[in-house]
Amino acid sequence: MNLEQRCAESGLKMTGQRKIILKVLDEADDHPSVEAVYERAKALDATISMATVYRTLNLLDELQLVIRRDFNEKFSRYDINTDHHHHLIDVESGEVIEFQNQEIEDMKAAIARNLGYDLVECKLELYGRKIKKSS
Amino acid sequence: MNLEQRCAESGLKMTGQRKIILKVLDEADDHPSVEAVYERAKALDATISMATVYRTLNLLDELQLVIRRDFNEKFSRYDINTDHHHHLIDVESGEVIEFQNQEIEDMKAAIARNLGYDLVECKLELYGRKIKKSS
């Protein structure tokens, strides 16, 4: 099921602008900033405004259809894949790679429990440099 | 060795304002925001300005004497303990607890290596709710 269908289910009105933004998000395979979503949407419909992009992303975040992320930059990026996963950020290119790891999941919950807490949420970001293959 | 001594070593001039800000940081056992540092410093010397607090924290961050953090809030906080550690944030009170865990360290490096990266840096934040003791 795509974002447009899931939004309709939540009772959001399907305006032309909204459809375009959802299409842009559905087709994104990266972690776009608001600015990036705006640029891609504007290429499809020049009348879309920044304010609408912000409002739409805030709505989607509340509905948990996207996840707002903060990769040590001064603006937010959006994660369209809402499956539980973590990120490795290439410190040279800025590329973001997603990964999952069950051992880490178990360990996280155990650490929280040891400190007297139930784990509600969690964020793991690795920052790394690509290993050059020696020839 | 305290912050003032470490700053002097880096060739920073020890002005009255700077001494006060460093004292505030040395005595902080939390993860204060710029605003918090400013308030605490102002209580000791009313002439200190916000701009000086920002400039000082930026300097200290560059010298790696503090670490700028971003706990999903719209402002930065500063970590004065620069030993490697992670954070558990109490989702109800906002309290920040530091912890270390060698297994996680090893696993992080292994994950990065498997993805073809050398680990440069990393951020692990757990968000949890305090477990109520049953009576």
Next chain:
DNA sequence: GTAGCTGCAAACTCTTTGCAACTCT
């Protein structure tokens, strides 16, 4: 003496919002 530091206010960046017009349903 001078490089570096300070306070102030203005500028900047990212994000949100009030408003009047418009549009899905």
Next chain:
DNA sequence: AGAGTTGCAAAGAGTTTGCAGCTAC
């Protein structure tokens, strides 16, 4: 018809910066 949505411009929050005067070294 009416609630929800939009674009615009202005406002907000957090942070940075130009400048003229001041201060540690």
